[in-house]
Amino acid sequence: MDNHLRRFLGEHFSVTRRHFVKTGVLSAAVLATQEAFTAQAEQDPRLQQALTDLETWLTLPDDFRDVSRGKPKPHKLDDAKKKEVGLTRDSWKLNVISDTENPAIIKNPLEGDNAFTFDQLMELAKEHAVRFPKVMTCLNIGCPLGNGIWEGVPLREVVWKTQPTENLRRVFYYGYHNDEPKQMFRSSLPVGRILEDPYELPPVILCYKLNGQWLTSERGGPVRIVVPEDYGFKSIKWLTNLVLSNLGTANDTYIEQNNDVYSPLKTFCATLTAPNAAKPDAPIPVTGWAQIGISGLKKVQVWISERDTPLPEDDPNFTRAPWQDAAILPAPSDYGGGYPDGKIPSATMGFDSHGQPESWPLRLTRAHWSYLHPGLPAGRYTLRCRTIDNNGAAQPMPRPFRKSGHAKIETIRFEVV
Numbered sequence: 001m002d003n004h005l006r007r008f009l010g011e012h013f014s015v016t017r018r019h020f021v022k023t024g025v026l027s028a029a030v031l032a033t034q035e036a037f038t039a040q041a042e043q044d045p046r047l048q049q050a051l052t053d054l055e056t057w058l059t060l061p062d063d064f065r066d067v068s069r070g071k072p073k074p075h076k077l078d079d080a081k082k083k084e085v086g087l088t089r090d091s092w093k094l095n096v097i098s099d100t101e102n103p104a105i106i107k108n109p110l111e112g113d114n115a116f117t118f119d120q121l122m123e124l125a126k127e128h129a130v131r132f133p134k135v136m137t138c139l140n141i142g143c144p145l146g147n148g149i150w151e152g153v154p155l156r157e158v159v160w161k162t163q164p165t166e167n168l169r170r171v172f173y174y175g176y177h178n179d180e181p182k183q184m185f186r187s188s189l190p191v192g193r194i195l196e197d198p199y200e201l202p203p204v205i206l207c208y209k210l211n212g213q214w215l216t217s218e219r220g221g222p223v224r225i226v227v228p229e230d231y232g233f234k235s236i237k238w239l240t241n242l243v244l245s246n247l248g249t250a251n252d253t254y255i256e257q258n259n260d261v262y263s264p265l266k267t268f269c270a271t272l273t274a275p276n277a278a279k280p281d282a283p284i285p286v287t288g289w290a291q292i293g294i295s296g297l298k299k300v301q302v303w304i305s306e307r308d309t310p311l312p313e314d315d316p317n318f319t320r321a322p323w324q325d326a327a328i329l330p331a332p333s334d335y336g337g338g339y340p341d342g343k344i345p346s347a348t349m350g351f352d353s354h355g356q357p358e359s360w361p362l363r364l365t366r367a368h369w370s371y372l373h374p375g376l377p378a379g380r381y382t383l384r385c386r387t388i389d390n391n392g393a394a395q396p397m398p399r400p401f402r403k404s405g406h407a408k409i410e411t412i413r414f415e416v417v
């Protein structure tokens with residue numbers, strides 16, 4: 001075993017395990033699969049290699065996948081133009097006004113000379129800044145765009161500055177869109193979600209840092225909204241306008257094209273290392289990631305079936321198949337993401353004062369998993385993986401519809417020859 005992996009599996013693993021056992025935050029199920037994982041990794045050099053090569057838990061800001069819209073994309077504007085339109089920290093201004101069509105009653109709209117500035121945001125940050133990990137995922141793409149630690153000021157602090165008194169039910173918001181109404185990409189939230197954080201969720205924030213670095217223009221800087229529990233379309237980039245409204249329903253741009261905009265992150269998984277060909281009776285290493293949605297992650301499972309044997313027609317989600325548990329990887333010693341030594345900074349939600357996670361795997365982030373199949377005779381096979389959430393729902397349940405976020409069971413075909 002190489003040094004990196006020995007460190008990863010050995011020292012740190014036992015440290016985190018001791019910590020978890022002591023504090024009682026690691027479930028027996030996760031512990032058992034982690035034991036299995038160590039045993040597997042020690043057995044198989046190819047699995048060891050795959051684990052050594054895995055992406056880090058946090059994604060470098062520049063390595064996030066970008067699905068920005070706009071002609072031109074706002075982050076491609078030159079520096080002078082960015083300054084002119086308020087897309088730099090020293091020129092940024094946020095207007096917070098009442099909706100002319102469905103007015104909310106506010107005493108102090110923030111606009112014109114009274115618009116909210118980056119300096120004022122930093123002033124609020126001194127007292128109110130929070131940071132939390134979150135996986136950014138597009139509702140319409142199967143794969144997370146990246147996992148990061150997002151830092152910002154709770155949006156409610158700015159809403160309260162307008163002194164609202166009545167008729168405030170919804171807040172909608174949008175960013176710089178080349179001054180072309182057709183290019184506007186708008187999202188919205190019920191005001192209650194902004195004012196209060198239910199179910200132990202982090203707050204909705206005005207985000208200005210990712211992994212401890214100023215939010216880049218490509219990631220939506222200088223300031224974007226980040227909604228912890230939702231898909232990417234709620235996290236508006238290049239934020240310029242907040243509108244306080246008495247509207248009673250969602251008016252997100254994304255509600256067009258059949259998207260379900262009332263759908264928090266789902267739990268689901270996919271492979272990173274999967275077989276395309278294997279030798280008879282040789283171990284088959286598999287690794288992958290799992291997105292941990294609103295209902296958490298209890299298990300990742302793998303099932304390999306013979307391709308020429310027909311599957312029962314009355315079980316489309318393969319609930320009766322002989323699924324085997326994979327190992328969910330323990331918290332790493334190096335979280336990556338560009339932090340010095342890969343350490344989690346103090347006062348990050350979900351982590352304790354030593355930078356250790358308070359539970360594992362963490363909800364609304366991405367975890368990794370591994371599996372080692374002992375070997376198969378020659379033949380044609382299909383590998384599938386699925387998650388089981390903390391309510392016991394197996395993928396693609398409990399919300400199987402495509403337009404509320406991807407959760408389809410991944411299917412990989414391979415041959416043993």
Ligand SMILES: Nc1nc2c(c(=O)[nH]1)N[C@H]1C(S)=C(S)[C@@H](COP(=O)(O)O)O[C@H]1N2
Binds near residue numbers: 064067070233234
């Ligand atoms: N202003 C603006 N914000 C936006 C979008 C956009 O087109 N314009 N796209 C949204 C969508 S659909 C997604 S999935 C996320 C992607 O975030 P990322 O580019 O930082 O990965 O940004 C969201 N915020």
Ligand SMILES: [Mo]
Binds near residue numbers: 137139232233
């Ligand atoms: Mo998206």
